[in-house]
Amino acid sequence: MRFLEKAPAKINLALDTLYKRSDGYHEVEMIMTTVDLADRIEVSPLKSDEIRIVSENRFVPNDHRNLAYQAARLIKNTYHIRQGVEIYIEKQIPVAAGLAGGSSDAAAVLRGLNKLWELDLSLEQLAVMGAEIGSDVSFCVYGGTALATGRGEQIKELPAPPPCWVILAKPTIGVSTQTVYQNLNLDEVDHPDVQRMIQALHEESYEGMCKEIGNVLEPITIQLHPEVEQIKSHMKEFGADAVLMSGSGPTVFGLTQQETRAQRIYNGLRGFCDEVYIVRMLGSRSSLD
Numbered sequence: 169m170r171f172l173e174k175a176p177a178k179i180n181l182a183l184d185t186l187y188k189r190s191d192g193y194h195e196v197e198m199i200m201t202t203v204d205l206a207d208r209i210e211v212s213p214l215k216s217d218e219i220r221i222v223s224e225n226r227f228v229p230n231d232h233r234n235l236a237y238q239a240a241r242l243i244k245n246t247y248h249i250r251q252g253v254e255i256y257i258e259k260q261i262p263v264a265a266g267l268a269g270g271s272s273d274a275a276a277v278l279r280g281l282n283k284l285w286e287l288d289l290s291l292e293q294l295a296v297m298g299a300e301i302g303s304d305v306s307f308c309v310y311g312g313t314a315l316a317t318g319r320g321e322q323i324k325e326l327p328a329p330p331p332c333w334v335i336l337a338k339p340t341i342g343v344s345t346q347t348v349y350q351n352l353n354l355d356e357v358d359h360p361d362v363q364r365m366i367q368a369l370h371e372e373s374y375e376g377m378c379k380e381i382g383n384v385l386e387p388i389t390i391q392l393h394p395e396v397e398q399i400k401s402h403m404k405e406f407g408a409d410a411v412l413m414s415g416s417g418p419t420v421f422g423l424t425q426q427e428t429r430a431q432r433i434y435n436g437l438r439g440f441c442d443e444v445y446i447v448r449m450l451g452s453r454s455s456l457d
């Protein structure tokens with residue numbers, strides 16, 4: 169018996185940091201939403217008692233460094249499972265992009281193994297386990313649109329954003345989330361208004377959503393990698409209504425409601441950037457079913 173799971177990328181419509189905690193993490197307020205750029209995860213039982221990661225992508229580790237491996241090890245040890253598992257990862261999400269690719273793979277493995285091993289765990293239970301693997305994994309267990317607080321693991325569902333096109337552009341640089349957070353000076357932060365963003369989502373206001381997007385990590389990554397600012401400028405020139413870096417970057421996303429304009433932004437950016445995608449927001453949780 170094999171189980172297939174979709175592992176979609178996320179973008180942060182808002183990312184605010186409140187303070188640095190005693191455990192070294194930052195207390196955050198983030199609005200996250202999934203988009204239809206997704207890895208495909210397949211879990212199947214093995215005769216030998218091992219966790220085997222298979223992927224054709226050369227940037228994806230095939231051992232304990234892989235977040236999908238860590239997810240399988242955690243659920244296997246917690247529930248004393250003696251069976252081995254092969255995890256096939258068909259990678260579509262660019263690696264180290266700020267799109268939570270590894271976290272979404274880990275979340276998909278938790279969902280898939282819950283089915284394969286008939287554990288009957290709720291999404292809430294899987295999300296609690298996910299938090300042990302990384303701050304973005306709990307959100308990825310649910311998908312859809314949510315407010316994430318704590319260090320990112322406290323999830324509250326929000327209404328789906330108004331329909332629009334999302335153009336993703338990833339410059340060919342990798343960004344370390346830890347380095348970006350380390351360089352953050354909390355006294356200099358220009359806080360986005362997360363409550364007003366939540367209101368815009370409740371009001372189904374595309375204009376409101378565009379107005380309120382903001383990410384406190386963006387200036388840090390731009391300082392380290394000025395090409396992020398160049399991509400932002402190009403996206404605006406080509407007609408995006410709102411432009412922001414996702415997570416700790418370096419991927420930049422632009423929003424538009426017009427398909428022809430989305431195509432124009434996409435075509436324009438391909439001249440500057442190797443990895444460009446046009447996607448839709450998935451909106452609500454049910455899109456993972």
Ligand SMILES: C[C@](O)(CO)[C@H](O)COP(=O)(O)OP(=O)(O)OC[C@H]1O[C@@H](n2ccc(N)nc2=O)[C@H](O)[C@@H]1O
Nearest residue numbers: 192193194196302303304305319320345346349415416
């Ligand atoms: C930037 C985001 O992707 C936004 O969605 C997340 O905040 C980061 O999520 P992630 O990659 O799952 O992060 P983790 O693997 O948990 O943490 C990586 C590193 O980022 C820093 N970190 C992360 C989350 C957080 N709330 N505060 C932090 O300071 C810590 O230094 C940590 O060692």
Ligand SMILES: Nc1ncnc2c1ncn2[C@@H]1O[C@H](COP(=O)(O)OP(=O)(O)OP(=O)(O)O)[C@@H](O)[C@H]1O
Nearest residue numbers: 233234235263264265266267268269270273304415
């Ligand atoms: N399943 C996986 N897919 C991709 N990278 C993985 C995976 N597991 C571990 N990694 C490692 O994690 C690092 C970050 O990759 P990932 O694609 O998850 O970053 P990200 O999109 O920036 O994450 P986030 O937005 O959560 O900070 C990579 O350098 C890679 O070596």
